[in-house]
Amino acid sequence: MLTKRIIPCLDVKGGRVVKGVKFKSHRDAGDPVELAAFYNEQGADELVFYDITASSDERPIMLDVVKRTANQIFIPLTVGGGLRTVEDMHRMLEAGADKVSINTAAVLRPELISEGAKRFGNQCIVLGMDAKRVTGSDPVRWEVYTHTGADGGQTSGIDAIKWACRAVDLGAGEIVVNSIDADGTKAGYDLELLRAISECVTVPVVASGGAGSPEDLYQALIVGKADAVLAASIFHYGTYTILETKKYLSGKGIPVRF
Amino acid sequence: MGDIAIIDYGAGNLRSVNNAVVKLGYQVGITNNAEEILRAKAVIFPGVGAAGDTMFTLDKMGLMPVVRQLAAENRPLLGICIGLQVLYTGTEEGGWFDCLDIIKGRVKKLPSGLKVPHMGWNQVKIKKSHPLFEGIPDSSNFYFVHSYYGDPEDKSLVIAETEYGVKFASCVGRGNLVAVQFHPERSGDLGLQIYENFFKFAGIK
Numbered sequence: 001m002l003t004k005r006i007i008p009c010l011d012v013k014g015g016r017v018v019k020g021v022k023f024k025s026h027r028d029a030g031d032p033v034e035l036a037a038f039y040n041e042q043g044a045d046e047l048v049f050y051d052i053t054a055s056s057d058e059r060p061i062m063l064d065v066v067k068r069t070a071n072q073i074f075i076p077l078t079v080g081g082g083l084r085t086v087e088d089m090h091r092m093l094e095a096g097a098d099k100v101s102i103n104t105a106a107v108l109r110p111e112l113i114s115e116g117a118k119r120f121g122n123q124c125i126v127l128g129m130d131a132k133r134v135t136g137s138d139p140v141r142w143e144v145y146t147h148t149g150a151d152g153g154q155t156s157g158i159d160a161i162k163w164a165c166r167a168v169d170l171g172a173g174e175i176v177v178n179s180i181d182a183d184g185t186k187a188g189y190d191l192e193l194l195r196a197i198s199e200c201v202t203v204p205v206v207a208s209g210g211a212g213s214p215e216d217l218y219q220a221l222i223v224g225k226a227d228a229v230l231a232a233s234i235f236h237y238g239t240y241t242i243l244e245t246k247k248y249l250s251g252k253g254i255p256v257r258f
Numbered sequence: 259m260g261d262i263a264i265i266d267y268g269a270g271n272l273r274s275v276n277n278a279v280v281k282l283g284y285q286v287g288i289t290n291n292a293e294e295i296l297r298a299k300a301v302i303f304p305g306v307g308a309a310g311d312t313m314f315t316l317d318k319m320g321l322m323p324v325v326r327q328l329a330a331e332n333r334p335l336l337g338i339c340i341g342l343q344v345l346y347t348g349t350e351e352g353g354w355f356d357c358l359d360i361i362k363g364r365v366k367k368l369p370s371g372l373k374v375p376h377m378g379w380n381q382v383k384i385k386k387s388h389p390l391f392e393g394i395p396d397s398s399n400f401y402f403v404h405s406y407y408g409d410p411e412d413k414s415l416v417i418a419e420t421e422y423g424v425k426f427a428s429c430v431g432r433g434n435l436v437a438v439q440f441h442p443e444r445s446g447d448l449g450l451q452i453y454e455n456f457f458k459f460a461g462i463k
Contacts, residue, residue: 002380002422003399040446045379071277076401076444096273098403098444120270121307123375123403173375204373227373257379257399 051081070096117171182210194224260285305340334460337437
């Protein structure tokens with residue numbers, strides 16, 4: 001049986017992990033390669049690096065981080081943030097990433113998804129969607145946001161569910177659903193949004209934004225029907241280890257890899 | 259150029275396969291040169307993406323006869339993912355593409371109703387003892403990412419099976435030829451063990 005994936009996400013800027021990371025061990029918590037190795041030892045099923053560098057001048061630093069990680073760690077690696085062209089994708093994949101995640105650039109120019117999928121295969125192209133509930137909408141609906149790296153971003157006015165379906169038609173092989181409303185709250189994923197997208201697309205869906213406990217991950221997998229869960233804070237702050245999380249999920253009947 | 263050659267036709271997982279082999283301390287060369295490939299003691303045939311495109315590229319680069327020769331001479335050859343699928347007679351991906359016909363059988367689409375690609379860690383159930391799985395516990399998890407699977411006519415070639423809507427051959431082999439649908443270079447320590455086992459099997463070291 002295909003196991004559910006647990007994926008820690010690392011925000012990287014200028015070659016360092018920037019979200020506050022507090023481990024009980026004495027590792028250099030800011031070095032992405034060390035952290036990647038640490039999570040790998042803990043049983044992470046994949047890793048995501050999110051490049052929050054604003055300027056493309058610093059892109060070579062990210063490429064170096066990806067390269068050094070890929071030399072050491074033999075689990076799948078996704079890189080997202082600021083990728084605008086097929087050439088940008090190519091450089092990341094060549095450095096050792098297995099998948100590239102795109103958001104803003106795909107909204108601005110949806111053909112980027114099909115161009116990337118045609119050149120590298122659908123399995124390489126992840127749509128990393130940032131979605132936010134439309135205040136007062138009834139029935140509830142969500143809109144896709146772009147430029148979320150800066151000040152919360154801006155709405156594109158595009159319906160999140162429709163966009164997810166379109167992205168799959170264009171060739172996206174996986175969708176990361178990041179709820180802007182839930183992000184950072186540790187109050188749980190946006191289960192309604194997750195479920196709506198999981199039920200309408202044929203590709204794997206990854207839950208993102210809002211994880212505060214292993215129970216939240218469980219809810220995302222069962223109620224939200226997600227195929228994988230991404231989390232940052234709960235792992236970075238050492239609130240729960242990946243192993244503890246997997247044991248919890250396994251105890252509730254979710255197939256996980258140990 | 260060492261004992262091991264990785265066939266270079268621009269496959270997406272070329273770099274990670276190379277990294278895994280280097281990590282294990284072996285001398286390896288990435289090459290599309292027929293002589294170098296044929297001189298190696300062990301050859302890795304990587305791949306990820308679409309089988310049709312792969313066949314097109316292999317043909318354009320003149321590598322089809324090289325892979326056929328390796329198989330005909332029973333040389334140690336490890337196919338990975340698309341490098342497994344193109345060994346079959348043909349694939350239903352994109353209609354129908356003739357493939358290398360080294361293993362009789364068709365490559366078919368995974369059944370609908372499940373998320374495709376089949377992406378993530380799934381159990382590999384060993385059906386037949388093989389040096390490739392030496393020291394690897396039965397039903398260990400390996401990383402998969404694919405939308406099609408190979409169905410060999412001769413079921414005695416099946417070394418391991420995996421279930422995703424359908425039970426499919428996740429490892430097949432004949433003589434010194436062996437091929438896996440999963441990605442050992444993305445399957446952590448057990449994946450590295452697969453490479454190590456293959457090199458031992460090929461008589462290297």
